[in-house]
Amino acid sequence: xxxxxxxxxxxxxxxxxxxxxxxxxxxxxxxxxxxxxxxxxxxxxxxxxxxxxxxxxxxxxxxxxxxxxxxxxxxxxxxxxxxxxxxxxxxxxxxxxxxxxxxxxxxxxxxxxxxxxxxxxxxxxxxxxxxxxxxxxxxxxxxxxxxxxxxxxxxx
Numbered sequence: 021x022x023x024x025x026x027x028x029x030x031x032x033x034x035x036x037x038x039x040x041x042x043x044x045x046x047x048x049x050x051x052x053x054x055x056x057x058x059x060x061x062x063x064x065x066x067x068x069x070x071x072x073x074x075x076x077x078x079x080x081x082x083x084x085x086x087x088x089x090x091x092x093x094x095x096x097x098x099x100x101x102x103x104x105x106x107x108x109x110x111x112x113x114x115x116x117x118x119x120x121x122x123x124x125x126x127x128x129x130x131x132x133x134x135x136x137x138x139x140x141x142x143x144x145x146x147x148x149x150x151x152x153x154x155x156x157x158x159x160x161x162x163x164x165x166x167x168x169x170x171x172x173x174x175x176x
Contacts, residue, residue: 070086151174154169
């Protein structure tokens with residue numbers, strides 16, 4: 021039992037300090053980086069191909085793991101924020117050549133690329149900050165279904 025007011029104040033200060041400490045620790049533990057949680061992956065950037073899977077009528081024909089001539093300067097496709105894209109090939113000496121360029125539209129589900137009057141539409145299977153996977157499927161005039169699953173890694 022506390023008989024004077026000084027003891028009550030001492031206990032209240034201790035309780036207040038304890039409560040503030042708990043709030044502070046809870047805040048530190050409970051907070052995360054909002055930038056990481058709210059950032060949506062974007063297709064804008066440079067992507068290097070890592071693997072292609074080729075199917076005919078649903079049967080896997082071939083898997084190609086991409087090996088670069090020089091890993092210090094890989095071939096890549098770059099999607100720019102102005103809606104244009106370019107595909108760059110690099111030789112073993114890192115000499116670059118623009119192989120293809122055009123415009124693109126990514127709507128969250130499909131990627132439409134137009135170059136030289138032709139448009140290719142792929143379904144985006146996966147898009148993260150580091151990985152892109154697309155499905156380009158077309159059917160020939162005889163009904164044969166060709167599918168190309170392409171896997172890419174971000175390089176910038």
